[in-house]
Amino acid sequence: MSSKKYGVLLVNLGTPDAPTPAAIKCYLAKFLSDRRVVDIPPFIWKPLLHGFILPFRSFRVAKLYQEIWTEEGSPLLVYSRRQQALLGEQLAIPVALGMTYGSPSLPQAIDSLLQQGIDNLIILPLYPQYSSTTSAAVFDSISKILREYRTLPTLYFIRSYATHPAYIAALKETIEQSFEKHGQPDRLIVSYHGIPERLAKMGDIYPQDCQATTELLSQALDYPADKIVMTYQSRFGRLPWLSPYTDKTVASLPSQGVEHVQVVCPGFSADCLETLEEIKQQNKMIFLDAGGKKFEYISALNDNKAHISLLEQLVNHGMK
Structure with a gap:
């Protein structure tokens, strides 16, 4: 029997502590100061960030957060906590939750695991698709934190799981449930x-x-591949981002005779501002105002049983 003591660190982006301009300003300052997120030279970026973006954007974003905030708090944190608890029950080993920006912090999460005597740390960023702006930012942060420790655990870093069969199966299940409830749409928009x-x-x-x-996902679904549209959302600033853009696509579809769309966001492991406000609310209004008739947002995997099973499989692979 192995004498190794494993611990799991779940990592997500983070969320403000409250839907207030002050809390959001603090959160955005940390997030937008990461060179992995914004790699503009600091002598150019910092004056712009602190002198213009944060003072104005914090108030606007606070209003958006207020629309999705729940009695339990930020949806992202609520679902992440549930994922942590359910995965811990399934694995029967320590599972900590840390946010790259905000609370609970990564230093707190790592310290809590090491205080429990773990000597093998499995790091699971909750980003199915790899990006230097997310997964690599997690790696950078953890590397910096571990510099403070004399004895390091053995690390297993799960870079991504974009093609894992259990992940595709979990997405398929949520989409089919939406189809059964609302009928098959004229287009299925897959927005990242x-x-x-x-x-x-x-x-x-x-x-x-x-x-x-x-x-x-297209191969797994019993749905015409030519009706699946892949798009990108949440762009920021004036420089070109990956396209086609979700909002512009949604606005253009009614003129093509598309009356009913459903949108799934596979890159988000938990519902958050970018899904609940931007997609479920903003893009719905864009579609309806353009002449569309029916719009449904398909929830993120959140604390679904199939999602927890996927996370368990990812961790078990790291323990082999």
């Missing part, structure tokens, strides 16, 4: 968070991972 085109040209494999997920 975007990144600047420049990063992809520099070698970020994110678009290839997104394409791989979409192709496998």
Whole structure:
């Protein structure tokens, strides 16, 4: 019997502590100061960030968060906590949750695991598709944190799981449930968070991972492949991002005779501002205002049983 003591670190992006301008300003300051997220030279970016973006964007984003905030708190944190608890029950080993930006922090999560005597750390960023802006940012942060420790655990870093059979199966299940409830749409939009085109040209494999997920999902579904539309959402700034853009696609479809669309966002392991406000609310209004008739957002995998099973399989593979 192995004497190794394993621990699991679940990592997600993070969320403000409250839907207030002050809390959001603090959160965005950390997020947008990461060179993995914004690689503009600091002497150019910092004055712009602190002098213009944060003072104005914090108030606007606070209003958006207020629309999706629940009695339990931020949806992203609520679902992430549930994932942590359910995975811990399934694995019967320590599972900690850390956010790259915000609370609970990565230093707190790592310290809690090491205090329990774990000597093998499995790191699972909750990003199915790899990107330097997400998965690599997690790796950077953890590497920096571990510099403070004299004795390091053996690390197993799960870079991505864009093509894992259990992941595709879990997505298929949620989509089929939506089809059964609302009927098959004229188009199924598969929307991923975007990144600047420049990063992809520099070698970020994110678009290839997104394409791989979409192709496998198309093969798994009993639904015409030519009715599946892959898009990118949540662009920021004026530089070109990966396209086609979700909002512009949604706006254009009614003129093509498309009356009913459903949108799934496979890149989000938990519902958050970008799914609940941007897609479920904003893009729905865009579609209806353009002449569409029916719009449904298909929830993220969240704490679904199939999702927890996927996470368990990913961790078990790391323990072999």
